[in-house]
Amino acid sequence: MDALEFDTHLKGIISSGFTTYAVTIGREKGLFEKLCKATRPLTCTELAKEVNLDEKLVKGWLGCMVAEKIIQFDRHGDVYYVPSNHQDSLLHSSAFAPALGPWMQVMEEITSGRENVGDSHATQLLDWFHKYKEETSSRLIETDVIPSIKEAGLEITPDSGLKIVDIGCGKANISFYFATMFPKSTVFGVEYTDVDVQRALDSVRQRGTAENLTIMKGDAQQLPESWTDQFDCILVFNVMHHIQDHSKAMAEFHRVLKKAGLLLVIEANLHSHLSANVGSKSAALLYAMHMNFHRLFYAGHHHHDHKEHPRNEEHPKDDHHGDCFHHSPDNSHQDVDQHDPHSKDESHGDSRHSHAHFPQPHHTEGHGFLWGIEACQKVLEEGNFTIRIQKPTTDFMSYLFVASK
Numbered sequence: 001m002d003a004l005e006f007d008t009h010l011k012g013i014i015s016s017g018f019t020t021y022a023v024t025i026g027r028e029k030g031l032f033e034k035l036c037k038a039t040r041p042l043t044c045t046e047l048a049k050e051v052n053l054d055e056k057l058v059k060g061w062l063g064c065m066v067a068e069k070i071i072q073f074d075r076h077g078d079v080y081y082v083p084s085n086h087q088d089s090l091l092h093s094s095a096f097a098p099a100l101g102p103w104m105q106v107m108e109e110i111t112s113g114r115e116n117v118g119d120s121h122a123t124q125l126l127d128w129f130h131k132y133k134e135e136t137s138s139r140l141i142e143t144d145v146i147p148s149i150k151e152a153g154l155e156i157t158p159d160s161g162l163k164i165v166d167i168g169c170g171k172a173n174i175s176f177y178f179a180t181m182f183p184k185s186t187v188f189g190v191e192y193t194d195v196d197v198q199r200a201l202d203s204v205r206q207r208g209t210a211e212n213l214t215i216m217k218g219d220a221q222q223l224p225e226s227w228t229d230q231f232d233c234i235l236v237f238n239v240m241h242h243i244q245d246h247s248k249a250m251a252e253f254h255r256v257l258k259k260a261g262l263l264l265v266i267e268a269n270l271h272s273h274l275s276a277n278v279g280s281k282s283a284a285l286l287y288a289m290h291m292n293f294h295r296l297f298y299a300g301h302h303h304h305d306h307k308e309h310p311r312n313e314e315h316p317k318d319d320h321h322g323d324c325f326h327h328s329p330d331n332s333h334q335d336v337d338q339h340d341p342h343s344k345d346e347s348h349g350d351s352r353h354s355h356a357h358f359p360q361p362h363h364t365e366g367h368g369f370l371w372g373i374e375a376c377q378k379v380l381e382e383g384n385f386t387i388r389i390q391k392p393t394t395d396f397m398s399y400l401f402v403a404s405k
């Protein structure tokens, strides 16, 4: 890249940050929705009236959207519209844009050294992220997971009676969705500790009932003996990088999978080696998110009040539970545990909560959410699985593998 190209490239990145914020406004103030639902292109005045916003603001917003090719402009009628084949993407793929606001606030807290633990922006970002996961998991399943299962040759319909296990099911978004979408199938959601099992159960309870769904405690590295050759589908979504002994887990997945079954793994959409990420937008986003994920461990701790976490002993090196918002196992959590919860407000500026106590990010292969595609590929191949499909998902931050024995 010569100097001029680089200069243009850099300015483009800076401009995109502003556009991202404008996209958030488009989502949150209903501008996109109105334009998508309109039966004809709208003038700026009409749109401003529809969303009850100042016309000057809407004019600026439209100018930004047109320049960035997000919204189309018909200069003859002075009207704006979204082409019908862009609408689905506009409404769904813009879902991550609102993370920017709380993310910036958390970064501001971290870089300024103020650690407003308790009622911090990290909690806000954490809540936002949980909501985002809940809202987007159905789309991930419909647009990526189910079509890939079919493409790999396994018949999956509402009438099929498959046996599916969701390893490390978290809040059981995915398990619940599979159970309700495939009512004749049997779905198991496995979580590692009592706390996590309870969290999954609470989350399922809030969503309704699914009699074909069982949430249970279990370890990917040691699944029940009776499960040999039982499963048509094993889902391991955003969990592999948490697992300490991959060969043990792979041997277990191999054992419990039926001969014609499929193992589906989702991990972060980035390469294991930094040099391979040059030019990757998803890698840039994931690394940027990672800058304050440790802050989220902390918020997650307060938020869910996880007092004890046996994983701390069992996974001494795994400090990356943050993407599921568990607290980290280094001494930062001890600070929290020793800290009197009633004196939360007095803790502001307390050195115990300075970021010196936060775990330092590390990028070792095999642990951490920046684990990467190649590392996952290697583990699957060493586990005697044949990778049938591998591709980034439509959410763009994650990467899907479909493998068979």
Ligand SMILES: C[S@@+](CC[C@H](N)C(=O)[O-])C[C@H]1O[C@@H](n2cnc3c(N)ncnc32)[C@H](O)[C@@H]1O
Binding pocket: 133, 167, 168, 169, 170, 171, 173, 174, 190, 191, 192, 193, 196, 218, 219, 220, 221, 236, 237, 238, 239, 242, 243, 244, 323, 324
């Ligand atoms: C990032 S969350 C992913 C949750 C869910 N699969 C999703 O994609 O939304 C990772 C989950 O894996 C669980 N986990 C970690 N190690 C595990 C193990 N050895 N066996 C089972 N679950 C495990 C964690 O407790 C956590 O809930």
